[in-house]
Amino acid sequence: MQGSTQGPAPRVTEHGGGVWALRVPIPDNPLGHTLVHVLDTDRGPVLVDTGWDDPDSWTELTAGLDALGLSVRDVHGVVITHHHPDHHGLSGRVREESGAWIAMHAADTAVVRRTREAEPGTWLDYLARKLAAVGAPEDHLAPLRAARAPGRTRTLPGLRAALPDREIVPGELLDLAGRRLRAIWTPGHTPGHVCLHLEEEHPARRPGHGRLFSGDHLLPGITPHIGLYEDPDDATETDPLGDYLDSLERIGRLGVAEVLPAHQHSFTDAAGRVRELLDHHEERLTGLLGLLATPLTPWQLAVRMEWNRPWDQIPYGSRNIAVSEAEAHVRRLVKLGRAEAVPGTEPVAYVAV
Known part of the structure; x- marks a missing residue:
């Protein structure tokens, strides 16, 4: 196979x-594209x-x-790092065209199955409840309720992702x-995210x-989103950021020669990048403790946190993230x-200790 450029x-x-x-474009997204990797094998090409x-x-x-x-x-198989639609979206169509198998970590497969089987409005109702519980104002909740209108929910991404x-x-x-190619479980960005070590x-x-x-x-220049693992039927309080930081340290110890991420570009010095990200999150946690000198709900905290733009310029969906x-x-x-819930507050506020 020969590479080409345009x-x-x-x-x-x-x-x-x-x-x-x-380079596979992501519509209307500042990331621009996903880097889909092609790995030659003795049975044919495999996509990551x-x-x-x-x-x-x-x-x-x-x-x-084609290039x-x-x-x-010709595709023999598809290996999915995690279930998000900019990574897994085209897997089903690739399988339809080629007969390729699709592989994913069980925790993310569970997310895909749950999303496929649930009535779409379930997710909108769950999100509205979650946002209300963390202090979102009524004007932010109203569009979610409006999206429950008949026919609107069919446009949500990921509802028919391939199993x-x-x-x-x-x-x-x-x-x-x-x-x-060895699988390394790296939860944090999603519960079933995996990195793949080409040994x-x-x-x-x-x-x-x-x-x-x-x-x-x-990733070489950005920090991945670390939010909550969403399961409407599970009240367990997970710790995605703790999972992510632990996973980062495991990756840092591998000592790989080069990293091939799904966005931006390849890079070396994985251990150095891991240290930067660990330091970044420690600095952010310390900064949040300063904000929590006064009791705040998670929504109030998000409004006061530093993002890549002022809060009033952050789009609606990005505010949920x-x-x-x-x-x-x-x-x-x-x-x-280092923080605790303030007894008797509703929505629950938190304060530094």
């Missing part, structure tokens, strides 16, 4: 050793992630494969002929232990004994 933004990037990256389920994304995915002298019908055929088992090598010598003989397909877990991230940080502070 203009200043290459459709295909060759990474050597039978690995390529294809597939991109968003959108006609333009499908066109770019197939065009990228490698491949058809989507995988295979389970990715942490610590085990995937069944890929001629390749050594083979780097094609340019860079020092380190192979390469890492890092999904959204480890922001308050989820604020609550994840609060849960971490509570678990560490």
Whole structure:
């Protein structure tokens, strides 16, 4: 297979050793695109992630494969780092065209199954309840109730995401002929996020232990969203940020030669990037403790936190993500004994201790 480029933004990037990256656009998203990786195996090409389920994304995915002298019908398998629609969206269509298997961690497969089986309005009702519980104002809840109107819910992404055929088992090598690709469970961004360690010598003989397909877990220039694991039927208080920080440290100890993430670009010095992210979250937790000198609900905390733009410029949907991230940080502070709920408050407010 041969790589090709078109203009200043290459459709295909060759990474050597039978690995390529294809740029698959994400509609109306500042990230721009997902890097879908193609891994050559003795039974045919395997994709790591597939991109968003959108006609333009499908066109770019197939065009990228064509640039490698491949058809989507040649795809032997699909390995999904996590269930989000910019990674798993096109998996079902790839399987329909090629007969390829799809592999995913069991925790994210459970999310896909739950989403497929639930009536779409269930998620809107759950989100409205969650947002009310963390202090969202009525004017923020009203659009969610309006979205329950007949026919509106069919437009939500991910409702018909493909159910995988295979389970990715942490610590085990995937069944890929001629390749050594080991699954590493890295929860945080999602409960079943996995990184994939290609345990083979780097094609340019860079020092380190192979390469890492890092999904959204480890990115060179941005911090992945760490929100709550959503399950309307489970009242267990999870600690996604704690999971993420623990997962980061495991990845840092691998000593890989190069990281191939699902966004932005490949990079080296994974351990250095891990240290930056650990420091970033510690600084953020410390900053939140300062804000929590006065009791605040998670919504009030999110309004006061520093984001990439002022709160009044953050789009509606992104505010939901922001308050989820604020609550994840609060849960971490509570678990560490650095904050606590204020008795008798409703919605519940938290204060530093």
